[in-house]
Amino acid sequence: MAAEGRRVHALGRDWDRGAQLESEGIRFAPVDLSDQPALEAACRDVKTIVHCAALSTAWASHASYHAVNVVGTANLLDAARAKGVRRFVYVSTPAVLSRFQDQFGLTENEPLPLVHTSEYGASKARAEQLVTADEEMETVIVRPKAIYGPGDTALLPRIVRAAEQGRLSVLGSGKTVTDLTHVEDVVDALCLVIDHPSPSDVYHIAGPEPVRLWHTITELLGRLGHETSTRRLKTTQAMRLAYSLEVLWRVLRFKGEPPLTRYKVAILRYSQTLDTTRARRELGFEPRVSIEEGLDTVVESLSCDQPVESLSAQPAKQRTRVTVDFAICGVVRPPACALHEGLLGRTEVPVLLGIICHPTKGLVLFDTGFGTTREGESSVWWQLYRRLVRPEFVTLEESLANRGVDIADIAAVVISHFDPDHVGGLRELPEAELYCSGPAWAAVAREQAGPSWWRRTATDTFPENLAARLHLFDPGPRGHEVDLFGDGSISA
Structure with missing residues (x-):
């Protein structure tokens, strides 16, 4: 338009692009x-x-x-x-x-x-x-x-x-x-x-x-x-x-x-x-x-970056920001009425595994999906769980390997809650730091004292020293979140 002799004004907030427009004879105002x-x-x-x-x-x-x-x-x-x-x-x-x-x-x-x-x-x-x-x-x-x-x-x-x-x-x-x-x-x-x-x-x-x-x-x-x-x-x-x-x-x-x-x-x-x-x-x-x-x-x-290296191969000092990758590591098929009242049949829900590349913590998981082994899989609770939700999954180690991650490189796990498809892999991470909210852990304590079998299925495969390893935090309301690692990278 400017080349046709029109008087063009541009508004925006990008000073670099504004400077480029000014060099082409277009008036820019921030x-x-x-x-x-x-x-x-x-x-x-x-x-x-x-x-x-x-x-x-x-x-x-x-x-x-x-x-x-x-x-x-x-x-x-x-x-x-x-x-x-x-x-x-x-x-x-x-x-x-x-x-x-x-x-x-x-x-x-x-x-x-x-x-x-x-x-x-x-x-x-x-x-x-x-x-x-x-x-x-x-x-x-x-x-x-x-x-x-x-x-x-x-x-x-x-x-x-x-x-x-x-x-x-x-x-x-x-x-x-x-x-x-x-x-x-x-x-x-x-x-x-x-x-x-x-x-x-x-x-x-x-x-x-x-x-x-x-x-x-x-x-x-x-x-x-x-x-x-x-x-x-x-x-x-x-x-x-x-x-x-x-x-x-x-x-x-x-x-x-x-x-x-x-x-x-x-x-x-x-x-x-x-x-x-x-x-x-x-x-x-x-x-x-x-x-x-x-x-x-x-x-x-298009300025394309080079393909991303294996996450485990990246030295922590080269990671300048938190990156998050999610993988589907399985599915569960609970009765639809368990999720939405009035629905019939079953619904398929993906089991998610989050991999967070943190600049100082290293590799952090968000939940674990199901584990590599299930020591409690012969228990009545696990058999009941299998019949109810019909899980299909790949192991934690396989899920990580598919993303180029060695399970031994996992430094920490952030736990959303303690359902079996979220924490089944904790036994495979004996050295990892564990983080979860106080309310989530309190819910486990309540369920252990009662007849609920759902979390009992998960607790059958908890690490023996789980309680001692946990870093508990109280999630704050929006605008007052907890700075999980003290560096502003992840809030909860």
């Missing part, structure tokens, strides 16, 4: 969407605003999404209105339409769902409603599907990192169909919206044609020299795993985002394509960048 006076100053003498700013991560709190995507949009609308801006172009997302099902050829008339697949989609839908409700400005909503290309940090780079770290699995049948839209085509569409004398209220934007997602991922990884995972997760397994990880991240307040969320499952498992007829007919939009050309730009611009 403005936060919560700073109303600064927003109004930036809107002075502006004819059109293109609002692209958003919190678009796959994992954040409801409050964070609302503050940035809803309140931030409301603030910018107020500032634009106060300074007489003529047109407000809001860059939204097809995530506002997403459901946990395949969706083909979605038009702009598709109604918003009552329940969204993510907090992100819900917040963008609410922001769309604010934009549409404004009666003083010309407002246009643009929904580009899956933007990729140079500068992408949210889509393809995440998939590449997951492949490098051995965390990428094909979800469902692997036949997902989607639209990918190159950033250059998105810019072209926005310019057409800006220049159109009387645009419609909503436009869908997508690449030249839908692509087979997993075929495209395989092609990209091949160009980058990475092997493609042959692991597959059924949709039900992926959703249960994602839900379990989300719960763990909320309970333990892990930093960063879970390896898998239900929103990611929706993107990778379910097809979604857009009907761009309106944009083509009214704006003259015609996507120019084919998927082959687009992947060329990705390969050229």
